[in-house]
Amino acid sequence: xxxxxxxLLGWREAVCTFDAAQYSAALQALxxxxxxxxxxxxxxxxxxxxxxxxxxxxxxxxxxxxxxxFVKKGELPRAQLVLQGRQDAx
Numbered sequence: 001x002x003x004x005x006x007x008l009l010g011w012r013e014a015v016c017t018f019d020a021a022q023y024s025a026a027l028q029a030l031x032x033x034x035x036x037x038x039x040x041x042x043x044x045x046x047x048x049x050x051x052x053x054x055x056x057x058x059x060x061x062x063x064x065x066x067x068x069x070f071v072k073k074g075e076l077p078r079a080q081l082v083l084q085g086r087q088d089a090x
Contacts, residue, residue, distance in 0.1 A: 010072060010073050011038055011070040011071065011072060011073065012070060012071060012072075012073050012076045013068055013069070013070055014026075014030065014037075014069050014070065014071045014076060014079045014080065014083065015027075015067070015068065015069040015083065016066065016067070016068050016069075017066075017067050018064075018065065018066055018067070019067075020065070020067065023067035023069070026069060026083055027039065027069055029082055029083060030069065030071065030079055030082055030083070033078070033079075033082045035071050035072075035075050035078065035079055035082065036071065036072060036075070037069055037070065037071055038069075038070040038071075039067070039068065039069055039070070040067075040068040040070070041065060041066070041067055041068075042065070042066040042068075043064060043065055044064055044065065044066055
């Protein structure tokens with residue numbers, strides 16, 4: 001599903017990253033705070049199992065997968081505080 005589809009259903013993007021560790025930490029923090037999340041992962045690489053990295057010459061492997069986390073529109077300010085580590089400001 002596209003980001004536009006999630007927005008039409010009342011979800012907003014809280015995190016967009018190319019770093020799997022950052023994505024995992026953010027998702028875990030949001031879930032521990034009790035926030036409902038939806039995720040989307042997009043491969044931006046031209047490499048495949050069939051062609052390997054040969055056709056991906058010049059591409060940055062660390063920028064080949066985009067991770068997005070969406071939260072409900074009304075919970076976006078709370079999600080931003082959780083991601084900043086400021087849950088006590090609620």
